[in-house]
Amino acid sequence: MKILIIEDEKGLRESIEEYFTEAGNICETASTYAEAISKVSLYRYDCILLDITLPGGTGIDILKAIKEKDHPDGILIISAKNSLDDRLEGLDLGADDYLVKPFHLSELRARVMAIIRRKNFSGNNLLQFHELTIDLLAKSVKVKNQAVKLTRKEYALLLYFIANKGKVVSKNAIAEHLWGDGIDMANNFDFIYSHIKNLRKKLIEGGCGDYIHASYGMGYKFTDQ
Amino acid sequence: MKLLARYNRVTLVTSVVMMLVTGIIYYYAINLILIDDIDKDLEVEENEIFEYVAKNNQLPQVFESNDQQISFWAAAPGSVKRSYIDTVYKKSEVRRRHRRRHEEYESGRALISSISAGGKYYRIAIVKSTVETEDLLKIIFGITIGVILLLLLALFTANRLLLNRLWQPFHNLLKELRSFSISDNKTIPQPDTNIDEFKELNQAVAAMSSKVKKDYKELKTFTENASHELLTPIAVINSKLDSLLQTEDFSQQQSKLLNDLYTSVSRLTRLNQSLLLLVKIENRLVDGDEEIDLKPIIEELLAQFEEIFNDKDLKVSFTGIDKKLKANRYLVDVLLNNLLSNAIRHNIIGGQIVIGLTAEKLTIRNTGDDAPLQSDLLFKRFQKSSSSEGSGLGLTIAQQICENLGFSLNYRFSNGFHTFTMTF
Numbered sequence: 001m002k003i004l005i006i007e008d009e010k011g012l013r014e015s016i017e018e019y020f021t022e023a024g025n026i027c028e029t030a031s032t033y034a035e036a037i038s039k040v041s042l043y044r045y046d047c048i049l050l051d052i053t054l055p056g057g058t059g060i061d062i063l064k065a066i067k068e069k070d071h072p073d074g075i076l077i078i079s080a081k082n083s084l085d086d087r088l089e090g091l092d093l094g095a096d097d098y099l100v101k102p103f104h105l106s107e108l109r110a111r112v113m114a115i116i117r118r119k120n121f122s123g124n125n126l127l128q129f130h131e132l133t134i135d136l137l138a139k140s141v142k143v144k145n146q147a148v149k150l151t152r153k154e155y156a157l158l159l160y161f162i163a164n165k166g167k168v169v170s171k172n173a174i175a176e177h178l179w180g181d182g183i184d185m186a187n188n189f190d191f192i193y194s195h196i197k198n199l200r201k202k203l204i205e206g207g208c209g210d211y212i213h214a215s216y217g218m219g220y221k222f223t224d225q
Numbered sequence: 226m227k228l229l230a231r232y233n234r235v236t237l238v239t240s241v242v243m244m245l246v247t248g249i250i251y252y253y254a255i256n257l258i259l260i261d262d263i264d265k266d267l268e269v270e271e272n273e274i275f276e277y278v279a280k281n282n283q284l285p286q287v288f289e290s291n292d293q294q295i296s297f298w299a300a301a302p303g304s305v306k307r308s309y310i311d312t313v314y315k316k317s318e319v320r321r322r323h324r325r326r327h328e329e330y331e332s333g334r335a336l337i338s339s340i341s342a343g344g345k346y347y348r349i350a351i352v353k354s355t356v357e358t359e360d361l362l363k364i365i366f367g368i369t370i371g372v373i374l375l376l377l378l379a380l381f382t383a384n385r386l387l388l389n390r391l392w393q394p395f396h397n398l399l400k401e402l403r404s405f406s407i408s409d410n411k412t413i414p415q416p417d418t419n420i421d422e423f424k425e426l427n428q429a430v431a432a433m434s435s436k437v438k439k440d441y442k443e444l445k446t447f448t449e450n451a452s453h454e455l456l457t458p459i460a461v462i463n464s465k466l467d468s469l470l471q472t473e474d475f476s477q478q479q480s481k482l483l484n485d486l487y488t489s490v491s492r493l494t495r496l497n498q499s500l501l502l503l504v505k506i507e508n509r510l511v512d513g514d515e516e517i518d519l520k521p522i523i524e525e526l527l528a529q530f531e532e533i534f535n536d537k538d539l540k541v542s543f544t545g546i547d548k549k550l551k552a553n554r555y556l557v558d559v560l561l562n563n564l565l566s567n568a569i570r571h572n573i574i575g576g577q578i579v580i581g582l583t584a585e586k587l588t589i590r591n592t593g594d595d596a597p598l599q600s601d602l603l604f605k606r607f608q609k610s611s612s613s614e615g616s617g618l619g620l621t622i623a624q625q626i627c628e629n630l631g632f633s634l635n636y637r638f639s640n641g642f643h644t645f646t647m648t649f
Contacts, residue, residue: 009457015464019471053453080456081449102460102494105467153532168470172487179529191532216480218487219470 001116004045005029006036006062007078008054012101016049019105020112022166033057040066045073046120047112050095052079060089067094074115078103104173106164113163129162130224132208143206153178154199161212161222170219196220229392233384237377244373248366255365259358260334264309267336270295270351278342292316292354302346305339314354331356394418398430405434407441407509444508452501459497463490499618502559503606506625511553519548519557519582526561527580530569538575545582550649552630560626563619564589564645571643579642585649590642597638604634 003020007013008031017027028045030036033056040048040062048066052059059077066073075094080101091098096115099108117127117136127134133142139155141148150158160177161169171189178192200212215221270293277285284297294314314333335352394417401413413434415427466486475483505511527534527543534541550557568578568591576592602608604624609617627634627647637644 009461011461012457012464015461015468018468019464080453080460101456102463102490105464170467170470170487172491173467176491179532191536195532216475217477218475218480218484 001046002026002044003028003112004036004039004043004048004073006031006049006054006059007051008032009051015105016108019109019167031055033062036062037065040071040073041069044071046116047074047076049108049112050075050077052077052081060093063093063095072119074112074119076108076111076115078108104170104176106160106167106169106173107177109167110160110163110177127159127162129165129211130209132162132203134159134162143203143208146206148202148206148208150199150202153195154202157195157199158203161220165222166225168215168219168221174220229384229388232388233381236380236384240377240380241373244369244376248369248373251369252362252366255362256358259361260355263334263353263355263358264336267309267334267351267353271336271338271349274338274349274351275340278340282343284340284342284347292356294350294352296350296352297347298350300339300346300348302341304346305337305348307336307338310335310337311355312352314352314356316354332359391420394420394423395426398423398427402430406512407437441508441510444504445510448501448504448510452497455497456494459490459494462486463494466490496618499622503618503622503625506556506622506629509629511556513553514551515554516549516551517554517557519550519561519587520545522557522561523580523582526565530565533569534578537569537572539569539572539578540576541578541580543580543582545580545587546584548582548584548587548649550630556626556629560623560630563623564647567591567619567623567645568643577642587647587649588644590644592641593643595641598636598643600636603636 001024003025005013005016005020005027007016007029010031013029013031017029020027028039028043030039031054033054036050036054036059037057050059050062054062059079063075063077066075074096077095077098078101079098096118097111099111117125125135125137127136131144133145134140135142141150141155141158156178157174160174171192174192175189178195196212200210203212204210209224211222211224213221213223274285274295285295287295287297292314312333312335314331316329316331331354333352333354335350338349338351340347340349398413405413413430415431418424418427466483470483523543523545527541533539565578565580568589571593572578572591573593577590578592579588579590581588581590604620606621607617608620624634633648635646635648637646
């Protein structure tokens, strides 16, 4: 997959680039408006991560330029601006999603994967990982053609893991992904543990390999290694 | 009370009182003049009698003429005092048709006097009918009443028509002010008027509205910039933590440090977002109303928090009816989320949350510390219990949203339950 990261903040740009550059992903970056405009007019990307506030211009204009030329690139706006009209403006202009800063890199990846799946596999809604098959339309999971019944949260959790396969995902990020902002009321994240335990049990009982590993007591990793 | 009604009442009452007073003065003045006139006539008559007696030394013949009667009685010498009195005038006439004497009593004015003639002392009474005077007064009174009524009618109509037209620019401006919205680009049109007061009002309103709009824009830009500037470093820290997490092999101590960092960063994020939200809500920067139904929103929220209820072993019950309101969906979400979060956060293990929704109010009751909270500090910024992990802004935001939506939010403690009541 080819991804363009348009972000002026060096620290953030590097982290995103580093996080995405693995397993065949190609990342390009742009840190200014002019650089971004020249890249989006020359090359096509599977997904463009677009910051709104840039030196020399605004991400909204880049979005407009892409949409004017009818380029099919997926666009995910990442912005610290979170007022409702900003979101609506972005989405109305044809952005695929909107993620407010700060975010977890794992959340960003899950969103990017969702956009790319929607763009590229429009006819094929099946997601394959070894013996695991996920039907994204029916929201059903099969292990070796045997249906495994997951709850809504377990299904979301599995998709999140697959989008971030090979990466350690923090409990914090999982909690925020599944429960949103309300999660700070929880005394601890024990209930995440029980969701993961249930998911793991269901997959293994269905004959799937054990891919979910606890990592250093602070997160989980979905990996086949 | 409307200005016009009040003005009308004042002018009308003043006019009626003034006219009544004038009428009374008028009545007495005319009465005085007429009586004085009659008295002079009576005096002339008296003089004629005196002259006649001086010349002839006997009483004149008594005859009746010109609504005037003169009569003499013998009296004890010196017993009569000269005076004018109001009396009755007995009028008699022979009606031709009935051939009968007919007597009629009218009010009259008399001069009582005395004279000595032929060595005898007489009391003289000269009586004049005052019926004509009274008729005159009646006519004057009638005319006065007529004029009062006519004037009142004229005043009332004039006030109605004229004042309504005079105040038209004011009402137009009022209509414009009602539809004034701080966030759109429309300016208030200046109603056409050549009255100085309204011109000034127009100018003041125009100046005020443009200043308000300018301030609004500046504030909006400020909050957006502040949001960006504050959140960007936090975003970098967060992403670096996520990257750090990928480098293998942490000791237990290191992973605890990392965990604490994650927790602090997410608290910082939420605090920042809460503060920005509060500024936006306080300055009414969040707009866009839609028709929303509270019941499904609450049910959705409860489903979202199910694991947290289980985690804390909370028993949650919700009874409610469909309640539709016109409000901003985002703000209502934040409001309900904050109130419910509060009920969860300050609860005890194995506690209860009871939510009730009626057409008039939403109540959220929760168990918790067995002592009432200080209700005057409760909604202040950064007021929180020492054990709370929250930002201390949740209830402040909730109350501010309620204020914006025109609801009231109150706290009460009874029977071990902390109750927050939102009255629509």
